[in-house]
Amino acid sequence: xxxxxxxPAKVANQIAAGEVVExxxxxxxxxxxxxxxxxxxxxxxxxxxxxxxxxxxxxxxxGMSAEDAQLxxxxxxxxxxxxxxxxxxxxxxxFRGEALPSIASVSRFHMHTGQQESDEGxxxxxxxxxxxxxxxxxxxxxxxxxxxxxxxxxxxxLRFMRTERTEEAAVVETxxxxxLANPAVSMALFVEGRARFDLPAQTETERVHAIMGRAFADDxxxxxxxxxxxxxxxxxxxxxxxxxxxxxxxxLLNGRVIRDRALLAAIRAGYRDVMFHDxxxxxxxxxxxxxxxxxxxxxxxxxxxxxxxxxxxRAAVVACVRAAIERMGQRVSRQPTAQAMRRAMAANPPSxxxxxxxPRSGQPAQRTRPATSTDMPRLLFSVTEPTRSTYHVTDETxxxxxxxxxxxxxxYILSQTRDGIILVxxxxxxxxxxxxxxxxxxxGAGIAVQALLxxxxxxxxxxxxxxxEQHAGELRRFGVELAIDDQxxxxxxxxxxxxxxxSPQALVGELIDACMLLGSAAEAGVSGQARIVERWLxxxxxxxxxKSGRKLSSEEQRQLLREMERTPNIAQCNHGRxxxxxxxxDDLDRLFGRxx
Numbered sequence: 001x002x003x004x005x006x007x008p009a010k011v012a013n014q015i016a017a018g019e020v021v022e023x024x025x026x027x028x029x030x031x032x033x034x035x036x037x038x039x040x041x042x043x044x045x046x047x048x049x050x051x052x053x054x055x056x057x058x059x060x061x062x063g064m065s066a067e068d069a070q071l072x073x074x075x076x077x078x079x080x081x082x083x084x085x086x087x088x089x090x091x092x093x094x095f096r097g098e099a100l101p102s103i104a105s106v107s108r109f110h111m112h113t114g115q116q117e118s119d120e121g122x123x124x125x126x127x128x129x130x131x132x133x134x135x136x137x138x139x140x141x142x143x144x145x146x147x148x149x150x151x152x153x154x155x156x157x158l159r160f161m162r163t164e165r166t167e168e169a170a171v172v173e174t175x176x177x178x179x180l181a182n183p184a185v186s187m188a189l190f191v192e193g194r195a196r197f198d199l200p201a202q203t204e205t206e207r208v209h210a211i212m213g214r215a216f217a218d219d220x221x222x223x224x225x226x227x228x229x230x231x232x233x234x235x236x237x238x239x240x241x242x243x244x245x246x247x248x249x250x251x252l253l254n255g256r257v258i259r260d261r262a263l264l265a266a267i268r269a270g271y272r273d274v275m276f277h278d279x280x281x282x283x284x285x286x287x288x289x290x291x292x293x294x295x296x297x298x299x300x301x302x303x304x305x306x307x308x309x310x311x312x313x314r315a316a317v318v319a320c321v322r323a324a325i326e327r328m329g330q331r332v333s334r335q336p337t338a339q340a341m342r343r344a345m346a347a348n349p350p351s352x353x354x355x356x357x358x359p360r361s362g363q364p365a366q367r368t369r370p371a372t373s374t375d376m377p378r379l380l381f382s383v384t385e386p387t388r389s390t391y392h393v394t395d396e397t398x399x400x401x402x403x404x405x406x407x408x409x410x411x412y413i414l415s416q417t418r419d420g421i422i423l424v425x426x427x428x429x430x431x432x433x434x435x436x437x438x439x440x441x442x443x444g445a446g447i448a449v450q451a452l453l454x455x456x457x458x459x460x461x462x463x464x465x466x467x468x469e470q471h472a473g474e475l476r477r478f479g480v481e482l483a484i485d486d487q488x489x490x491x492x493x494x495x496x497x498x499x500x501x502x503s504p505q506a507l508v509g510e511l512i513d514a515c516m517l518l519g520s521a522a523e524a525g526v527s528g529q530a531r532i533v534e535r536w537l538x539x540x541x542x543x544x545x546x547k548s549g550r551k552l553s554s555e556e557q558r559q560l561l562r563e564m565e566r567t568p569n570i571a572q573c574n575h576g577r578x579x580x581x582x583x584x585x586d587d588l589d590r591l592f593g594r595x596x
Contacts, residue, residue: 009075020102023161024051024150025170027107030099031145032178032187035059040142041201042186045175046193050167052150052158060142063115066122066134073124073132075101105129106157107150113143128153172196176211177257180250180284183207208235208284212248216241216282219333223324227316228309230289234317236324237282239274240333240571240578252286253294259303265517266314270321273435274569275576285317311519325569330399332571332578399565401580404557411548413557420584428573429564430546435574436567438498447479448497455483455491456504460512462488467516474520480508 021027028045035043038061048054064072071077075098103109104126114121114137123137151158161167168191179187179199183206188198199210209217212235219241224233249267251258263285271281295306307313401424402417413424460468465488472482472490479496492504499507546552552560564570564579572578589595 020098021106021150023170024055024167025174027051027055027103027147027150028057028171029174029178030103031055031057031147032175034099035061035143036178036182036185038062038143040185042188044188044190045171046190047168047171048192050161050164051171052161052164052167053148055147055150056144058142058144063118063140063142064113064122065115065118066136069111069113069122069124070132070134072100073104073126077101103147103150104132106154107152108148110146110148111143112137112140114138114140116141177250180207180211181252181255181257204233204286205235212282212284215334219331220282221324221327223320223327225316225320225323227319228312229293230287230313230316232316232320233286233288234320234324235284236321238328238331238333238571239271239281239325239576241282242275242279242576243282244279246280248282249280250284252284253305254288254291256296256305257303258305260305262310262314262517263317266317267321269514269517270318270325273574274325274572277575279576281321283321285320287313287317289313314517315519315521328571329568330565330570332580332582399570401561401565404554404561407552407557410551413552413560415557415561417582420582420587422580422582424561424564424580425573425577426546426550426552426560427548428577429560429570429579431573432570432579433563433567436569447477449479449481449494450497450500451494452492452504455493458482458490458492458505458508460488460490464512464516465490468512471515471520474515475508475511477520478511480511482508 020030024047028047028051032043032045035057038059040059040061042060044056044058046054046056046058100111106129108128109124109126111124112121113124119139121137121140123135125133125135151161162170172189172191175187175189175197179185179197183202183204186199186201189196199207202210205222212220216235216237220235220237222233222235224231226232246264249264251260251263267281267283267285268275275281293308295308298304298306400417401422402415405414405416405421407413407426408423411426413426415422415424465484468482468484468490472484475482479494480492481494483491483493485491492508495502495504495507546560570579583591586595
């Protein structure tokens with residue numbers, strides 16, 4: 001007797017189930033993707049106890065005949081591919097033929113399927129990977145699959161399950177992502193009999209707004225960019241609408257939800273000089289490309305992919321993000337204002353009695369008795385309200401920051417517009433203005449080079465050294481010249497003159513990382529200057545900007561507001577903090593309990 005033997009089919013299916021079906025959400029994903037591949041226009045999902053007790057997926061797709069229903073439960077049985085050449089052009093969600101037999105091997109499985117033109121349907125039962133029982137059934141269009149007692153015969157896997165609430169949350173998130181990737185399909189999810197969402201077939205933008213929320217819809221822009229045959233369609237939030245981690249960045253590839261660290265880094269690189277270094281953007285990025293340019297046969301659950309030209313893909317994503325940021329211009333997110341409003345309302349809940357709203361322009365003011373010195377608090381400072389003729393006038397599409405009223409604590413400027421007030425952080429605003437001015441100087445004169453009297457050593461890894469062997473000359477466009485050593489070390493001979501006071505090792509090391517990620521051409525951008533150099537200019541801009549605590553005259557405040565209105569990307573400073581916050585008259589009325 002030899003020691004090598006072939007595993008029984010039941011054991012092989014359970015092993016495959018461990019790879020494909022990690023948790024109830026994995027089973028939901030596989031079943032819904034099968035429904036989408038079957039041409040379903042509506043998919044309905046029901047779960048109980050986080051999916052551990054019951055999962056039901058029902059669709060109106062093409063359905064299966066009795067013969068196909070039996071074959072579908074055999075390993076590597078699929079309708080998606082036929083030859084090895086098909087693996088290079090996969091356009092469907094599934095293709096391995098492992099999902100149904102894997103799920104059926106670790107659950108009580110029931111499938112009812114039928115084709116539209118058939119007078120008879122088919123039912124299939126499988127108990128924990130046992131023999132399939134196939135019977136005729138009433139006709140139906142599409143397929144309904146019920147999975148009960150998931151992992152009933154694999155107690156080790158069951159012990160790794162989280163709480164029902166956690167598994168339920170994972171199913172909800174999986175369905176949200178599938179709905180986001182397939183807007184033309186109506187999708188509904190019911191948890192314990194209650195609807196979590198029920199979305200009709202929608203346009204891409206409508207589905208993105210429905211899934212990501214109204215706040216994202218209000219504080220994002222839509223951008224499409226094509227680069228070397230790669231189409232990138234992004235819904236990208238304003239830099240001041242950010243998140244603590246990357247969980248709100250969604251990547252879609254040819255209708256498939258993916259996770260790719262390099263693409264996440266590319267999105268962050270696009271936001272680099274307008275966002276806090278420890279914050280993450282909120283975005284939905286959809287990539288469309290020839291299926292032959294991507295290998296989806298990398299991970300059993302198909303979450304990871306491999307690109308044939310990864311640098312071009314990353315460059316396309318960065319180009320889309322940067323184009324969107326250019327269009328964002330001077331817009332600032334409502335998120336800081338909304339957060340301040342919530343905190344203020346929580347600290348000072350309005351009384352039940354509602355005073356009359358403040359009269360707007362053109363409305364008659366109510367008569368009130370004259371205020372006396374005994375019931376009027378002493379004014380801390382005197383403010384002259386601008387008349388209608390003294391308001392600053394801008395065109396309809398421009399930014400209007402109003403007229404300054406006062407400087408608060410030598411840090412913030414209070415201004416009044418036609419429909420509310422604005423608070424400006426004087427240091428953050430001047431920092432952005434200084435930064436943009438330095439960028440224009442850099443673009444106009446090019447990068448002046450500062451040769452180092454003594455070359456500075458830079459230790460690099462083997463992979464970086466290999467890259468530098470071929471690309472070191474490309475760094476000259478950024479004012480950096482390197483001499484390559486044989487011992488995984490190089491010598492820095494020159495750096496940009498504007499950054500002569502900065503650390504050469506830190507500057508060049510960060511520049512090399514960026515160019516390796518995106519390519520030197522993409523890193524230089526349309527201006528021909530290094531984005532990484534521009535970001536270092538931001539540090540210099542911070543040092544020479546107006547500091548908090550400096551008293552500004554009324555004319556200086558006015559000049560600051562007018563220059564802000566002419567400055568691109570003024571909505572946030574170089575580090576991503578908002579430069580101004582707007583409060584409308586309606587916001588003020590709610591703060592003081594005049595409106596609900």
